[in-house]
Amino acid sequence: MGMEIRLVHVDRIIDLRHAVLCRGRHRKHAHFEGDVESTTMHIGAVIGKHAVGCLTILDRPFSKEPAWQLNAMAVDPLYQGGGIGRSLLSFAETRLRQIDTYQYVWCNAPVSSIQFYEKFGWVAVSEEFAVPYTGAHRTMLKKL
Numbered sequence: 061m062g063m064e065i066r067l068v069h070v071d072r073i074i075d076l077r078h079a080v081l082c083r084g085r086h087r088k089h090a091h092f093e094g095d096v097e098s099t100t101m102h103i104g105a106v107i108g109k110h111a112v113g114c115l116t117i118l119d120r121p122f123s124k125e126p127a128w129q130l131n132a133m134a135v136d137p138l139y140q141g142g143g144i145g146r147s148l149l150s151f152a153e154t155r156l157r158q159i160d161t162y163q164y165v166w167c168n169a170p171v172s173s174i175q176f177y178e179k180f181g182w183v184a185v186s187e188e189f190a191v192p193y194t195g196a197h198r199t200m201l202k203k204l
């Protein structure tokens with residue numbers, strides 16, 4: 061069965077988020093603020109009904125300007141390094157350009173993934189700051 065990148069319901073990606081982003085904590089921590097807002101988009105890399113990669117896009121301002129926020133990106137460790145992260149990011153950016161609402165997309169990236177985002181034209185725009193449980197992060201920004 062082939063892999064497909066598409067919009068998914070949040071229920072489809074909770075197990076993956078739990079395994080990759082909050083392993084060892086209660087499953088309820090894999091539900092994030094804004095998940096069920098009408099403007100939120102969940103994008104999955106799915107094989108049949110099984111998600112192996114995901115990200116979420118939220119309507120959240122950057123520096124007081126309306127913007128999109130990328131959140132909770134995760135790729136199943138068995139599939140990391142196989143191009144799924146690249147495909148998810150490209151799908152999301154293409155969709156946001158098509159929607160053509162806001163000029164910028166931003167995220168709070170763990171320092172371990174900053175170079176991943178830089179590869180795709182994102183720029184770090186903050187100093188490092190600590191996020192409970194998940195360590196040091198920097199805010200990253202891309203013009204769509």
Ligand SMILES: CC(C)(COP(=O)(O)OP(=O)(O)OC[C@H]1O[C@@H](n2cnc3c(N)ncnc32)[C@H](O)[C@@H]1OP(=O)(O)O)[C@@H](O)C(=O)NCCC(=O)NCCS
Pocket residue numbers: 080131132133134135136139140141142143144145146147167168169170172173174175176179
């Ligand atoms: C970061 C992550 C999303 C990348 O997804 P992935 O599917 O492994 O990435 P891809 O295979 O599409 O990689 C695309 C390119 O980025 C590079 N890359 C991937 N992860 C990287 C990282 N952490 N640091 C630097 N480069 C990275 C790859 O080597 C590849 O480069 P190439 O095109 O020159 O070969 C994934 O590894 C992950 O889920 N990590 C754990 C959770 C996490 O940190 N999430 C980020 C939250 S915002």
